[in-house]
Amino acid sequence: MDVKVKALSKTKQLTGLLDAQDQALVAAIQSGLPLCSRPYAEIGARIAMDEDEVIQRLQRMLQGKVIKRMGVVVKHHELGYRANAMVVWDIPDERVSKLGSSMGQFDFVTLCYQRPRRLPIWPYNLFCMIHGQDKGEVHHNIETLIERCKLDNVSHDVLFSKRRFKQRGARYHRLKPDGDTG
Amino acid sequence: MHGHNTDVLLDDPLKRRLLNDFQHGFPISPTPYKDIGEQLGISEVEVLSLLATLQDDGFISRIGAVFRANSVGASMLAAMAVPEDDLDRVAQIISAYDEVNHNYEREHHYNLWFVVTAEDDAHLQNVLLDMEKCTACPVLFLPMLHDYHIDLGFELKWT
Incomplete structure (x- = not known):
């Protein structure tokens, strides 16, 4: 338990940046913008916030990097990217920051996180997600990473996805019962 | 799909x-x-x-904000090594949690991978412990320590 709590301690600092109004806005927008002429006004109407304020708060969250991006979230699989692999690496601690930053810049890498090792059962500390139209393309992309980031001596493992049991956007905040449940 | x-x-x-x-x-x-x-x-x-x-047509999941992990709540990547003949049952239990947004089978000894999100750490902990209890499978907890990816979306190639 202690390990989990410690590993999560970062969360609180970041959540502290958002006031109650921001958190209500996150809850109202997390399932997506409605398709209508004034989507931000409609999001605001759900939480009694006017359009101007919705826009200002979202811009602030984008600048503060709480929002990584605003835009269309596509479904890779349905668009023909049938293969995805989580590639995990055992990188010496002193190199993880530099290598993580390099790997995170390749356009075929869609996630790149440092996570804790769980020795002895789990030695890997850097996780990338790589999508491709087929397994061959994913393997080719991994080869590219190894070559360009000089990872020949780094042990890694490739975990291709098989069945997708569930996939949807993250929901961080439960909406109040009188709010929109979408 | x-x-x-x-x-x-x-x-x-x-x-x-x-x-x-x-x-x-x-x-x-x-x-x-x-x-x-x-x-x-x-x-x-x-x-x-x-x-x-x-x-x-199912090509768009949503239009909106992609939040940085752990910036507006708590999330956890978790994995389980489930015996092959029990995988359907365990996967179903995990997917049924409202807090789970991704749940995949992967080709590995650790064959079930899922992401749990909650509004705070306390709720997240409760869900994870409940999962261990309900499935009788130990969970490998892999929280994010650092995000190195600058997310600009995904360049689609039309071949």
């Missing part, structure tokens, strides 16, 4: 641009769809109708 025909997209440059060009930098302005229409040379109504079609 198979059988999606991406050919319909190859024939329609507007759909392709809507999918590819607005994954980041989507307007945060009073009339974002009108603004996009101006860039594409079409009306707001046409933008809304094309996006609705793309959503109905």
Whole structure:
């Protein structure tokens, strides 16, 4: 338990940046913008916030990097990217920051996180997600990473996805019962 | 979820641009769809109708904000090594939690991988412990320590 709590301690600092109004806005927008002429006004109407304020708060969250991006979230699989692999690496601690930053810049890498090792059962500390139209393309992309980031001596493992049991956007905040449940 | 025909997209440059060009930098302005229409040379109504079609056809998950992990709540990547003949049962239990947004089988000894999100650490802990209890499978907890990825969306190649 202690390990989990410690590993999560970062969360609180970041959540502290958002006031109650921001958190209500996150809850109202997390399932997506409605398709209508004034989507931000409609999001605001759900939480009694006017359009101007919705826009200002979202811009602030984008600048503060709480929002990584605003835009269309596509479904890779349905668009023909049938293969995805989580590639995990055992990188010496002193190199993880530099290598993580390099790997995170390749356009075929869609996630790149440092996570804790769980020795002895789990030695890997850097996780990338790589999508491709087929397994061959994913393997080719991994080869590219190894070559360009000089990872020949780094042990890694490739975990291709098989069945997708569930996939949807993250929901961080439960909406109040009188709010929109979408 | 198979059988999606991406050919319909190859024939329609507007759909392709809507999918590819607005994954980041989507307007945060009073009339974002009108603004996009101006860039594409079409009306707001046409933008809304094309996006609705793309959503109905299952190519778009949503239009909106992608939040940095752990910036607006707590999340955890978790894995389990489940005996092959028990995988369906355990996967079903995990998927049934409202807090789970991704749940995949992967080719590995650790064959079930899922992401749990909650509004705070306490709720997250409770869910994870409950999962261990309900499935009788130990969970490998892999919280994010650092995010190295600058998310600009995903460049789609149309072949």
